[in-house]
Amino acid sequence: MATEQSDTRSWQRPTAFYNRYVKWAVYVVIGAFLLWSAWNMRISPARAAQGWTAAAELLGGMFPPEFTPFKTDLLIQGLIESLAMSVVATIIGVILSIPVAFMAAENIAPQPVYWVGRGIITVSRAFHELIIAIIAVKAVGIGALAGVIALSYKTVGFFAKLLAEDIEDTDAGQMEAVEATGANQTQTMLFGVVPQVMPRVVGLTIYRWDINIRHSTIVGIVGAGGIGSTLLNSFDKYDYDFFLTIVLAIIAIVMVGEFVSTYIRGRIQ
Amino acid sequence: MLSVTDLQKTYSSGDEALKGVSLEVTGNETVAVIGPSGAGKSTFIRCINRLTEPSGGSVELDGLEVTDLSGKKLRNARRDMGMIFQEFNLVERLTVMENVLSGRLGYVSTWEAFRRKFGGDDVGRAYEVLDRVGLEGHEDDRADELSGGQRQRVGIARAILQRPKILLVDEPTSSLDPETSRAVMELLTEIAADDDIPVLINIHEVNLAEEYADRIVGLRNGQKVFEGTPEGLDETARGQIYRGEEIPEETGPKRSSAEETAEDAATQEGALRRG
Secondary structure, eight states, X not given: OOOSOOSSOOOOOOXXXXXXXXXXXXXXXXXXXXHHHHHHTTOOHHHHHHHHHHHHHHHHHHOSOOOOHHHHHHHHHHHHHHHHHHHHHHHHHHHHHHHHHHHTOTTTSOHHHHHHHHXXXXXXXXXXXXXXXXXXXXXXXXXXXXXXXXXXXXXXXXXXXXXXXXXXXXXXXXXXXXXXXXXXXXHHIIIIIHHHHHHHHHHHHHHXXXXXXXXXXXXXXXXXXXXXXXXXXXXXXTOHHHHHHHHHHHHHHHHHHHHHHHHHHHHHO | OEEEEEEEEEOTTSOEEEXXXXXXXXXXXXXXXXXXXXXXXXXXXXXXXXXXXXXXXXXXXXXXXXXXXXXXXXXXXXXXXXXXXXXXXXXXXSBHHHHHHGGGGGGSOHHHXXXXXXXXXXXXXXXXXHHHTTOTTOTTSBGGGSOHHHHHHHHHHHHHHTOOSEEEEESTTTTSOHHHHHHHHHHHHHHHHHHTOXXXXXXXOHHHHHHHOSEEEEEETTEEEEEEOGGGOOHHHHHHHHXXXXXXXXXXXXXXXXXXXXXXXXHHHHHHHHO
């Protein structure tokens, strides 16, 4: 620190903290918390080493992946169910999301409606899909319907939030011009706002579908249908060969989904 | 006939954009409102169809008080006022035809609007209007494919498809080159004559105002400081409008006292509202 008077003027980047004492105090607290957490969880190199051999054994047991006709049928059934779940959940979720998005756009909705819209989004975002899936399985029983409910529910939080932000970014002039013709509010939305956000709606739908494919492979673990159930079954039966087959298939299908999503979104931007 | 009396607008920031402006527009005259930036020209025109909510005063269109209306009645009043914007304000991702037809939205149901089903001779008239503004063959182009001049013509077509009783035009030429500006001004005055409706234009370019307007109104700091024919817009008048110069003696006392009373009224009304 150049506190003494000197001829050359010095400059320091302004800190994001109040001053450098606060800055170092924050660093010390973070470091101490990290050490305490590690100690608290009894993380030790010995345990890591021990786990390493178990993991190696498990991986060894997985080779070679199994492709018997019976198992392949199971696999394909599970994958198709997962895919179907992702498509249905995306469509239902998007249809539910669009009105919520308009409700949650500050430039359009009156204050009380805005807060209701934001509230719906927050509640939808608050829980992980597995929590919703567990509840849905309790409610409607084991199977794909529970998965569809869980994924649709999560879609609302994601889709409505991002679409609402896009609606807030629309050009007010276009909306105003439609309003000035004597159009009612719904007409103003249809002509002045919807055309502006349409590319975003399509892009987000594809993107969410891509995410829903991934998530549809996991909700089965709590009984909500799809390839996840098959995966858990194989693991519980120590059928590690089939387990690897499923994992590879999931990777493949997620990659395909991501590729399709990237391609379509690239086309409409 | 549009009759504006003592129109006031104070923004929530405390900015007094209009301090009691009165104006009548009748017949098929073209009235140009000129003035420096920030004089309140845009606020004035936007308060007439209440895209901006005026804080006081009255706006009457053919005897109908517009400032009291709400809901359906306000929308019906807006159908009678065609508005043309500085930045054109076309819906960029819609076709030219959809943009023009949006001028009829006040006359169709929401469901019809959603299905783009415009009744009667709306589509036929839209084609006619497109011809009239020189955009035949462009109906399927998307608005964002057009040049500035073409876009403003779409904006004009949209407004006249409303069959308005008056055209409100906010800086129609500010985003255009001089050549296109003249063409747009010519089109507007032509429409005024053909459709027998008045046109109220905010405009930056004084020479265009002088050339095309029947009457010129000068705004400065939210007050009307000049009203007269283009010939009457001499150096003194320009000085008043653009440089806030003192008003010469012969008209001085009368005008300034009128201004004072307007200002008094404004502050009184403000106090009433606050109280």
